[in-house]
Amino acid sequence: MVGIKWGMKLNKREALLKDVKTREAEWLTLLQNLIRFETPAPPARNTSSIQNFVAEELQASGCTIDRWPLYPGDEVVVGTKMGYENEKAPKLILNGHVDVAQVDESEPWQHEPFSPLIEDGYVYGRGAADMKGGLAGILFSLRLLNDYGISFPGDIYVQSVTGEEVGEAGTKSCTTRGYDADFALVADTSNLEIQGQGGVVTGWVTVKSRKTFHDAERQRMIHAGGGIYGASAIEKMMKVINSLQELERHWAVTKSYPGFPYGSTTINPAVIEGGRHAAFVADECHLWITVHYYPDEHHDEVIQEIESHLQKAAAADPWLRHHPLEFQWGGTSMIEDRGEVFPPLAVDESNPGVKLLKQAHEQVHKEAPTVSMSPTVTDGGWFSDAGIPAVIYGPGDLANAHAVDERVSVEQLRTYIQTLVCFLLDWGEID
Known part of the structure; x- marks a missing residue:
């Protein structure tokens, strides 16, 4: 919590990081529950149920909920964790998408795509890497911080969007609806590298x-x-x-x-x-x-x-x-008009949010993070397009995204959640 002395903050930090380990079953169950919702795009128009689930999770963590239809059957949900100071306090966006890559019946899956399985240190299931693992990390981090009664001076917006897989820009609809912030973290597949994109x-x-x-x-x-x-x-x-x-x-x-x-x-x-x-x-x-x-x-x-x-x-x-x-x-949908635009995203390493994220990563991993450029595209570019500094930072690697027997490492997801917790604790200290 903002205002406590460093020694007290360090003790609370250590307790939180320990709890990420001891409550592993919780965040694994959370990820498995997300995977069970069948949300492939195409065909899309299938995310209302998972968004109900996400909204309930956010409400339980003290967020107010705003939601709207992007397309019939596909909704966008934003949970706002209200800050306790004035509007000048820095605001943060945590962003993830609930739609996942298409599954073809001919694909030789060893594990049912929407029946998640934990085996040999991995969670298997469609969306495990891209990017329900990252979204689960966001939801659990907020739950944990809320359990500790930790609050923030500025608003935190958790955006659970749809349409990313087919260029339907649920994230863009958030910016046009008026959601603005000092920094945005997109929890998409980056193998825990801090990334921009073309x-x-x-x-x-x-x-x-x-x-x-x-x-x-x-x-x-x-x-x-x-x-x-x-x-x-x-x-x-x-x-x-x-x-x-x-x-x-x-x-x-x-x-x-x-x-x-x-x-x-x-x-x-x-x-x-x-x-x-x-x-x-x-x-x-x-x-x-x-x-x-x-x-x-x-x-x-x-x-x-x-x-x-x-x-x-x-x-x-x-x-x-x-x-x-x-x-x-271009276009607004790969499904509706068979076209898309994904704006690029440059990484400004001098930005305070980027510095805090690098610091949080180093605290957990004991080494500096890699800053790189993604060879693919995410919703991160919509923040750049709206003038909001942003980075892509999430668990999972592209070799598993969209792949048969998609998977994410349990260990990597654990360290991702720990990094998010450290980042959020430090975010409250931003001037």
Whole structure:
């Protein structure tokens, strides 16, 4: 609690860290309960029940609850632990998502995805690593601190969101609803490294013919003297893909950012759709691309660079120059409109919240944490987009996220909770 002497605080800290160990069965049960809720996205629209559970947990820890629908069947819950001082006291966001990766019936799981099992020092189940383990850590840390009667000068907001797996930005809805803070900790999969991230934007490139031709007319389109000015949209899309590969290679040697391996600015041709029937020449083709960019870039600039490059390549083609490429970028849902944007997140190591988190990690692990850049994306970028300093810091590693027999280490989850407890204790001391 703020105001106690260091010796008293140290004793309370030691007692809290010991309790994390002795109450291990509690937080393991909490994680198992979270995993039992079947919340894969897609199909999504299935998180109301788990959000009821999370809201009850937060209320039991002294939080007031705000909740709203993101989509029918998918809700966002924010628990507020009210501070005891004025509005100038620093505010903190703890953020996690309850949706998990899709499970395909053909996947060879040894353990039922939504029937959690503890075995050989791991908790198995869909979402164990990404990221119900991190959310369980947040919920138990608040429960423990509440049991000790520890309060904070500024408000603490616990955001339990949905939509992260399919780009539906439940976290963004929190910022637009008015939740602001001095620092945000996103408990997503980082293997207990303090991380930022690049950005991601998806887009569709379309090649379209003004005319549709029967397959029997193809010979007149490709042979001298055939007399038909036409082309297959699928074949022309191959030129688009080749041009994207050229741009990707150019980026690999001209762009860089600290913490990222060279070549992290990728353009992935993820999905291709084209043609209508085997008896027709394809008159339309659509390419869905995923673009990764660095924190010092904005997706609008990246989009403009891609479009300019492709249009110049198209201008060199005798058919494409008269059939302009069409583009559709971003979106609010991979399910609803098949598009997404994840803003980047830079780590400011001079930020007081980052310094406290590094200090808390070192207190528990007896070594400084690694500060790195995630090769994937999380909701952390929405805080940066809203002007809120943030980091990604959670248990689990990406090798297990979205994987068959997904798992998280019990030991790592224990040290994660201990680090959160130390961080929250120190947070109350921020000036």
